[in-house]
Amino acid sequence: MSEKDIPGIEPYDGAAGGWGALGAVARALSGQMALARESIALHKVNQPKGFDCPGCAWPDPKETSSFEFCENGAKAVSWEATAKRVKPEFFAANTVADLWNLTDYALEGLGRLTHPLAYDADTDTYRPIAWDDAFARIGAALRALPSPDMAEFYTSGRASNEAAFLYQLFVREYGTNNFPDCSNMCHEATSVGLPESLGSGKGTVTLEDFDHCDAIFCIGHNPGTNHPRMLSTLREASLRGVPIVVLNPLPERGLERFTSPQHPVEMLTNSAVRIASTYYKLKIGGDVAVLKGMMKYLLVEDARALAEGMPGVIDRDFIAANTTGFEALVADIEATDWTAIERTSGLTRAEVEHAASIYARASKVIVCYGMGITQHAHGTENVQQIANLLLMRGNIGREGAGICPLRGHSNVQGDRTVGITEKPNAALNEGLRATYGFEPPVAHGHDAVAAVIAIREGRSKALVALGGNLAVAMPDTEETFAAMRGLDLAVHIATKLNRSHLILARQSFILPCLGRTELDEQATGPQAVTVEDSMSMVHASAGTLKPASEHLRSEPWIVGGIAKATLPATRVDWDRLVGDYNLIRDDIEKVFPIFRDFNRRVGAPGGFRLRVAASERAWDTPDGRAHFLLARGLDEDAPLAEGDLMLTTIRSHDQYNTTIYGLNDRYRGVTGRRDVIFLHADDLAARGLKHGDRIDVFATGANVADGKARAVRGFTAVAFDIAPGSVAMYYPEGNALIALESHDRRSGTPAYKSVPVRIERAVTHAVA
Template structure:
């Protein structure tokens, strides 16, 4: 295959971090044209009296650091603290039809929303509206629905505990449990899979455990782009000589080597710390096969050691005291052939044995994983097999060991803890009745996929979104977007404009809220909110910047305004709660006793950790942890001789979820474009492709034909039979019904596709 220079595609030879990260921070701040405002904000990120970074959910190692933020955190802060404004004059100049032609980057780059706005269908524009009128019209529309279950209430992970608690309280008093949530699209497989395994749907480790582990396995995530502060922790683990094993289809620079901007020695000498000692490039969808292969090796090694008079490889004492179900797992693994494990995983038997051997030698193992494990049709089973692997050697519930799901948004886990769930428990029904004097149904509501189905079918007529960009985040936009255009009511509580706001219902409202960087002053004075990170630490967040507009309200105030207008006979003292967020926290504690002594403990530096039973080997109501069987070997990655490839969607380095900061993906050597499909070299040769060729990608899921044309092929280091393209562009290839049946998580990362060259082979720049 001849070499061809493709515009915007080049090799990146550097480490993650380093001067490139600092330069990107400088560009982000400069690009938003509010240097004084943004640098003031950056000085308060993750500080004891400052605000929690609106980026990822990685915990803070300390609350006294002068530089406790990363490149993508700085981008998130500058994006929110920008000096740019999307005022009523901006909306007067542009119809929604015109704005629909803008890129997602351009929409958000217009700046902060400044006034509440209502859609005028005749003009096809958003027009300014007063808060009281907006609340009154929204309340009237919600009351006019024939049944509360005809409304959907979406929550983004950036929502604080206080706002999320009030939101779920309002919705439950309204009478529904329809809570589509961003968790449904990322770690729902964790929330569903882990409780059945270990009794709790959260990770079991703390940041301190990383200083004690003697092996670390990293499955299906890319810390260099999605949670860069984790690199500092991985660097310290590597510096201790602890083996780090990366399992990921793509070679990601952040898992290979890292130059820490916080360490002058590395910066001045341009040196880097190696991260992963071993890197296994598993086929897309082959993780379950690898996990079962490692466990099969462990059981065989255990039997051999016991037969030779040894103590065995497994932790038999732990298994006997704390677990059940091993016999069924043992039988399943005995029936699993090594040939199938090798074919499905894409790894050799020797590689799998080496991974098992390294795991068996370590006494304290942490297993981290991300959406590369959850966003599959068998994501829940992936999660449970990772738990199985840890349980075999007692690596849950002891210092330096455990399972660590790496969450995305900074409070996506906290929202769930304070009640954002479509599956309420009897305990929640009883606690709300006791605290507020009203009951709500125990029936399950809609998750994200169910919500879109209900909107598509006309069973839901209203959508209220607490942040987020739901239409873009969801799969199958050819179904999702037309369905949302038929709604009677759409309400978006947001800081900036995005594409979901351009899908007008018969009535549509944009309600601008305070950002996390800004001062929130209520009747009792300056307020703090709280967030929960991915390791169950809860701490306070208090913005210090003046609001971007005098017309902004806080999220709790907006929820209260909608609630009072919708529920004229409400039993909740909304004004009292919004006037003093301590009262909200008192109510959270009353409804969720896990927040014992909430207001006192959250005022301690660093906050406090919620009780996680599995961390203490308390397995909940089941009494024991459970080994769970996953029949078969998971997804079926395309074989080398098959025309099908298995495609995964990935985030670029210049984005966070659906927010596109720019068009560069530095660590993958992409600049100025997003129209790329990463392909294995041999797969390209087999299809007569060269880098830069224009291609068509057609998904082979279900009956409907889904195609994306005009993208370019780019050679990349990933396994034969695997391919990758950016999210959300690749969402068009994922049918709404292609999801994990246990968790409802869309299968963004295992899409069977056919790739073919278009007639025009010319190299195109975006």
């Protein structure tokens, strides 16, 4: 059977970007039936007087063009600026049971929510409710809980700094630190691992550092889909001869070649710029093995150079002046066997040493990584091994070098900076105490996994979600859905309908909010919000479009309304803050002095960068030094049983996290479907299977340790150029295979990228 014989599967030979991207943008705009509205919005994306793209967190260049958006940014804008509306008449005509039968793509594709809604059990429908009535019922339900710690307060990374700050202020005055948020599911391993290594939980590079580096390593990420504007930065580096080394289990077109839509010659000639100079497809879970192998090579080459009277490869002056733990790392690396490195990584010693030789020859190196590093059982240690590699040659805290974690949602980093954390430190608590005069809770609260487990066990009975699609985003789909149905209260602040809204509590509310593209007018006039990108740049965002409904309210306004209804003796003047977002920023500065002179600095074109101490070689660790830290052996995850494969969940090119913009995955050659699983042809053949067969996938290992069978059935096998022993399927479809307990114990990050599985031919039943 050839690939063309399978419906919806045909190889795509084009580069990333190019005419394919422009065609996808045109289809996205026309599909939402608001061409004029969306076109106006696109001209404002990532502009100094416009709004920040609601997509990824890649930073804006200092010199912007009129075309500062990518294909997926255009999809995100069209999805929000759509002309489609979901009005009360629709909900009156469609029960929740009916809506449940729609796909996730169809649910969000219905359009923008227009009215606040409350669930009516008698009719099984959502019905419109007045804002004041919704707030009164929500406030009463929260006050009725025996303890504030029985409520969970989720945050999506699309929330602005202003909304997130007010949210954490409300929740802490209410009395809990239960802040499950989207960072828990993506880069929490970074937020935990880097402070231990470097004293800062953020990346150390700026966008300008890419202009000065002389090597880039890309590990476990896919910029063509998840942060497409990065491709322009990689393109420029490639054109000036910078080697770009990729370590990834799958070939990703955006890391192979790119045609820039902003360069007419490339478009007219249909030419492309090569991105990766070296591309190694390591096994899923082989990152630590490769990193230790590279460090092993550096130690050997350093000893050889010194013996020959040459300068060493290791920056021993930097290490002596700035770090601790190097001797223990050397002992660990020297005890690591090359045979084990090759077996675990899936690469040969020669391949690992070649990658290491590129690193050794370069004087200024940037390492970029994504969730292929963090979403493992030992994700925190994975992050720290990247830090080790960079510290060995002094590649932290100088121009053109550093560590670059690639965040997802546009303000996931900013939300954490302004207090969305289940682990508040003393400085945050003292800032709240001094500014508002109440005593904030100090006990650690729940992260996302802990929150769902608490809901499952009946220890939490309320959920308030500031955006997102939490139930669908979490692992263990069946368990999570069942747990959520046991809640007494569910409140969803959202722009569109999604499946989490259909998982009903005793009281369920949907509160429609303004989108990033829309004009936000409060008591003092039009307002701007702020966001922080992956490189700690804070800049303003101001929507200009007429709101999709006169009943929409901003996220800060909604948070303030819930707070006033819940806290009759509040110490916060919510109306004053909501009426003028400048005052929110003044208070952010009081609580977090890092935002010094916030309102003035954010008014400058491009905004300002928050201080990252490690970027200045100032190590905010207890001993004031950077730390070399050890990983436990080579396995990022538990070893596989005989015959098992390791599965990773991935995003299609037509989605952003749980939002499905369409059913195509252009760069992987998939059209109109998501029921596919990518495997190496040899792994299929070894199981008596072939390309196009229907297969069932069964979780094994830690994901069935609780005795519960987890499986997905009837998916189509696609032979793909993936590392042998590795399997990939789409997120969130693959979440059903992952137990809630399967996560990094240090960061709480679910192991979405490392799922031991068994593959079998699908069982078919004859129809009577």
